Amino acid sequence: CxxxxxxxxxxxxxxxxxxxxxxxxxxxxxxxxxxxxxxxxxxxxxxxxxxxxxxxxxxxxxxxxxxxxxxxxxxxxxxxxxxxxxxxxxxxxxxxxxxxxxxxxxxxxxxxxxxxxxxxxxxxxxxxxxxxxxxxxxxxxxxxxxxxxxxxxxxxxxxxxxxxxxxxxxxxxxxxxxxxxxxxxxRPPALDELSFKEALHHLLNEFAFAERGIRCRFDYRLTATPESETVRFTLYRLLQELLNNVCKHADASEVAIALYQQGTLLRLEVKDNGIGISPDKMAGFGIQGMRERVSALGGELTLESQRGTRVIVNLPTNLQQTAG
Known part of the structure; x- marks a missing residue:
């Protein structure tokens, strides 16, 4: 210079x-x-x-x-x-x-x-x-x-x-x-024959938690049924897979389920007091497949494995929002 x-x-x-x-x-x-x-x-x-x-x-x-x-x-x-x-x-x-x-x-x-x-x-x-x-x-x-x-x-x-x-x-x-x-x-027939809330309760009854010695609490706090059929089907399947993991692998005595809306997101939480999931075993529990399914809809799945397992799923209430 x-x-x-x-x-x-x-x-x-x-x-x-x-x-x-x-x-x-x-x-x-x-x-x-x-x-x-x-x-x-x-x-x-x-x-x-x-x-x-x-x-x-x-x-x-x-x-x-x-x-x-x-x-x-x-x-x-x-x-x-x-x-x-x-x-x-x-x-x-x-x-x-x-x-x-x-x-x-x-x-x-x-x-x-x-x-x-x-x-x-x-x-x-x-x-x-x-x-x-x-x-x-x-x-x-x-x-x-x-x-x-x-x-x-x-x-x-x-x-x-x-x-x-x-x-x-x-x-x-x-x-x-x-x-x-x-x-x-x-396709689960309950989604066509029952309301969304009743279909989820029917799903819980199929797992017969009481006979397995597992105390189950379900907190359904949605004021309106999700409009998107894809969202309803995805939430049903995710809950089915998560509860299947609890019954087969968690060795838990309690499981708590919550479904509610937070802003523009639907949140599904499944928490148990079992043995948890180690990172090297997540593939065997189908976690990655569930995460990819949620991600494809513009949502997010997070997993916490301390003092049991806690899975949180966030899905947009309107799938058209994911296209923006």
Whole structure:
């Protein structure tokens, strides 16, 4: 920076007055360089140094014999340095923000691609499981019914006919039971047949906590049923999976459930006094899958595992908010 000033002043000492003023551009160059490199701070510093060097040069009789001309030049130089510095600082700040937003966008896109791939694999696994159940349970039982029906046609003994009919009836019951189980896996019928609150109470009754020696408290504080069917279904499935973990792994004697609205969020809390979950075992409890499901809806799932396990799920009341 000082080198530019020294060159400019030294040149003025040896060149004719007719062209020496053109070399004042050399004095402005440090403003541009310093402003570009250090922003408005560099512009201010360059202006101060330039003013100092020009003042010293005037004292030794080099250029700017006119005081008014000197003042105008110093003011122009200072304003130029500060203006350039502010403009460049703003540009650099905008560039940094743009880079930051681009990184966030790339990370978000990568996460969404990974989630989409996982959803595709999950859907395919569900189809395979459904096909296997249909083949193993329903398909084989239908084949057995066909065999028994042929025996009925050929049977002449009433006792043999009665036995075949009884077998057919038993197989039909198995098919009915398997079908209901498959339908429950695809969609809980309670969500269609009962209110949302009643469906959740029905779910709790299915776990038979009293028979397991577990005291269960359910605090339902929603004043209105969630409008989104996706939210209702997700809350039902999450509660089902969390309570399944409590029954299978927690070794708990108490479980407390709370569902309420906090601002624009629906909050589901499930807390037990069991043995907790160590971080290396979370995959086996389906925590990551639940977290991804909640995240896909714009929500958040947090887990605390001290003195038992506490899971908190926050979901937006209106899924359209997640699109903004």
């Amino acid at each position: 000082s080198l530019f000033f020294i060159i400019g002043i030294g040149t003025q000492m040896v060149l004719s007055p007719e062209i020496e003023r053109l070399l004042l551009i050399v004095v402005f160059l440090p403003n541009v360089v310093m402003a570009w490199k250090f922003g408005w701070q560099g512009g201010v510093l360059s202006g101060l140094l330039g003013s100092m060097m020009i003042t010293i040069a005037r004292q030794v009789g080099v250029g700017f014999s006119n005081l008014v001309e000197l003042e105008i030049f110093l003011a122009t130089q200072a304003l130029l340095g500060i203006g350039l510095g502010i403009a460049i600082s703003r540009q650099q700040h905008l560039a940094q923000n743009l880079h930051h937003y681009r990184q966030r966008l790339e990370a978000e896109l990568a996460a969404r691609r990974a989630l989409a791939e996982k959803l595709i694999h999950t859907e395919e696994d569900t189809r395979k499981s459904l096909a296997r159940e249909l083949h193993d349970e329903i398909g084989q039982n239908i084949t057995a019914i066909q065999i028994q029906s042929q025996l009925v046609k050929r049977a002449r003994d009433p006792a043999q006919t009665q036995a075949a009919a009884s077998q057919i009836n038993d197989l039909a019951r198995r098919i009915h039971h398997s079908t209901r189980q498959l339908l429950r896996q695809l």
